[in-house]
Amino acid sequence: MSILIPVAVLLFLVYILSFYDHVRLMRKFWIYGGKMPGPPAHPIFGNASLFKNKTTEDFVEIFVNLANEARAKGANLMRTQVMNRIYVWPLNGKTAATILESSTEMNKGDDYSFLVPWLGGGLLMAQGEKWKNHRKMLTPAFHFAKLEGYLDVFNQESKVLIDCIEKAMETQEMIDLFPFFKRCTLDIICGTAMGIKFGAQLGKNHEYVKAVEGFNKLTVEYSLNPFLWNKFVYWALGYQKMHDDFLLILKKFTNDAIVERRAAIASGEVEKETSKRKMNFLDILLSSEESNELTSEDIRKEVDTFLFAGHDTTSTSLSWLCWNLAHNPDVQENVYREILTVFGEDPNEDVTSEKINRLEYTERVMKESKRMFAPVPGVQRKLTKDIVIDGITIPSEGNITISPTVLHCNPYIYEKPEKFDPDRFLPEECAKRHSYDYIPFSAGLRNCIGQKFSILNEKVMLIHILKHFRLEPKLGFYETKPLFEVVAKPSHGIPMKLIRRY
Numbered sequence: 486m487s488i489l490i491p492v493a494v495l496l497f498l499v500y501i502l503s504f505y506d507h508v509r510l511m512r513k514f515w516i517y518g519g520k521m522p523g524p525p526a527h528p529i530f531g532n533a534s535l536f537k538n539k540t541t542e543d544f545v546e547i548f549v550n551l552a553n554e555a556r557a558k559g560a561n562l563m564r565t566q567v568m569n570r571i572y573v574w575p576l577n578g579k580t581a582a583t584i585l586e587s588s589t590e591m592n593k594g595d596d597y598s599f600l601v602p603w604l605g606g607g608l609l610m611a612q613g614e615k616w617k618n619h620r621k622m623l624t625p626a627f628h629f630a631k632l633e634g635y636l637d638v639f640n641q642e643s644k645v646l647i648d649c650i651e652k653a654m655e656t657q658e659m660i661d662l663f664p665f666f667k668r669c670t671l672d673i674i675c676g677t678a679m680g681i682k683f684g685a686q687l688g689k690n691h692e693y694v695k696a697v698e699g700f701n702k703l704t705v706e707y708s709l710n711p712f713l714w715n716k717f718v719y720w721a722l723g724y725q726k727m728h729d730d731f732l733l734i735l736k737k738f739t740n741d742a743i744v745e746r747r748a749a750i751a752s753g754e755v756e757k758e759t760s761k762r763k764m765n766f767l768d769i770l771l772s773s774e775e776s777n778e779l780t781s782e783d784i785r786k787e788v789d790t791f792l793f794a795g796h797d798t799t800s801t802s803l804s805w806l807c808w809n810l811a812h813n814p815d816v817q818e819n820v821y822r823e824i825l826t827v828f829g830e831d832p833n834e835d836v837t838s839e840k841i842n843r844l845e846y847t848e849r850v851m852k853e854s855k856r857m858f859a860p861v862p863g864v865q866r867k868l869t870k871d872i873v874i875d876g877i878t879i880p881s882e883g884n885i886t887i888s889p890t891v892l893h894c895n896p897y898i899y900e901k902p903e904k905f906d907p908d909r910f911l912p913e914e915c916a917k918r919h920s921y922d923y924i925p926f927s928a929g930l931r932n933c934i935g936q937k938f939s940i941l942n943e944k945v946m947l948i949h950i951l952k953h954f955r956l957e958p959k960l961g962f963y964e965t966k967p968l969f970e971v972v973a974k975p976s977h978g979i980p981m982k983l984i985r986r987y
């Protein structure tokens with residue numbers, strides 16, 4: 486009994502000390518935040534009350550309304566605060582450019598810290614020279630000529646997708662396409678990046694798929710609950726254990742895939758490619774391992790980064806595209822007609838690279854869909870030094886949130902932003918805007934390395950789907966909402982009735 490009291494006192498002291506840095510930052514941001522436009526903040530909790538009893542389903546509306554209130558008062562940026570964190574939001578492309586074009590302020594923000602044990606050191610999270618070297622090394626995997634080589638996988642997996650949907654239609658009248666798209670894009674990224682048949686669409690590797698979902702859920706819970714930001718609390722409530730269990734599954738899967746590919750190359754089962762332009766992503770990494778540029782752990786982090794960044798984003802984007810098409814039948818019909826004109830009527834024909842760039846109208850529709858529902862709702866930078874934007878000093882250690890969602894809903898740039906209008910992307914309309922008023926793939930040096938890959942992937946899947954089915958929504962347009970999470974998934978999926986085209 487006597488030992489319990491000092492242990493309890495010690496634990497309490499550790500707990501109190503662990504808050505020292507929180508209090509220091511809270512004070513600093515209170516002083517700076519008070520001079521910025523933004524909603525009134527509490528000295529300790531900041532703007533936490535805005536999110537009380539809300540879920541990430543409500544956040545888009547909250548942030549867009551706050552941004553519009555600030556814009557109406559003439560502000561070009563706004564701040565929000567929660568406990569010891571400050572977030573400064575550029576409200577138009579011109580202001581966002583200051584940070585996106587900076588070659589020094591490229592470090593990722595506080596909300597990414599959760600991903601460090603999994604992806605830290607991979608391209609998405611890396612900093613400084615390491616980021617520069619890895620970006621240079623991996624760029625050839627996304628070269629135009631290389632993308633054409635991925636078309637086979639896009640076509641094959643899209644056909645499996647159609648089979649899976651048709652099978653589901655035998656027993657269900659209403660189908661939520663989102664999980665189908667997610668499994669398909671996971672199979673595509675594994676096939677293209679690593680040269681392996683993953684088989685998520687056929688029900689394989691279920692444990693990995695579950696672990697990705699579990700880890701994503703934890704990420705959201707962590708970012709919404711500031712008490713979990715304290716390592717001690719996180720551990721004591723059992724979150725650390727769940728976190729570690731998911732990580733074990735995720736890392737093991739990738740490590741096994743790497744070992745398998747290495748062995749296949751060594752045994753000659755897979756022909757060794759020497760031109761970097763022709764190599765798939767994992768083979769580029771493995772060749773850099775041979776020349777001691779990368780360690781095995783570096784390779785694992787990069788592969789995990791591409792699996793993470795490459796599948797949820799594209800499937801979410803395609804889901805919102807289908808949602809917009811289902812709710813705008815005229816636009817859907819126009820896209821379908823354009824697809825038939827360019828590719829012909831055979832629903833089973835492969836999509837080829839020569840014709841795909843002729844889909845001008847479809848491309849505008851895809852862009853407008855990403856404007857209305859930015860698949861990545863926000864990215865963050867953490868400042869290393871004070872910077873001044875629009876005459877306002879933003880302090881070091883503060884976060885800048887560049888939110889495509891908030892920028893794309895700017896009524897001063899996009900008249901009636903809630904209206905789906907592909908003509909906003911006619912060249913003469915684009916010329917009227919700052920190029921950073923539309924940034925679904927971010928912009929500047931740290932833009933999305935996978936954007937061309939993703940657009941091609943999405944187009945091929947869309948062509949296969951629309952050639953087979955007409956889409957009819959089974960929920961009202963606003964009954965499923967974009968979640969303000971790492972990826973803006975639809976809160977209630979995208980339930981559809983699919984009508985066969987032939």
Ligand code: HEM
Nearest residue numbers: 608609794795798799802860861864926927933934935939
């Ligand atoms: C619609 C689909 C996609 C969207 C909307 C999207 C969006 C983005 C955004 C906004 C960023 C900047 C993140 C930040 O600054 O923190 C980013 C970075 C990145 N994306 Fe994508 N992405 C998509 C698809 C993909 C795909 C298919 C891949 C891989 C095959 C990929 C790989 C990456 C990587 C590795 C980075 C980090 C780049 C760097 O920091 O140098 N993304 N993406």
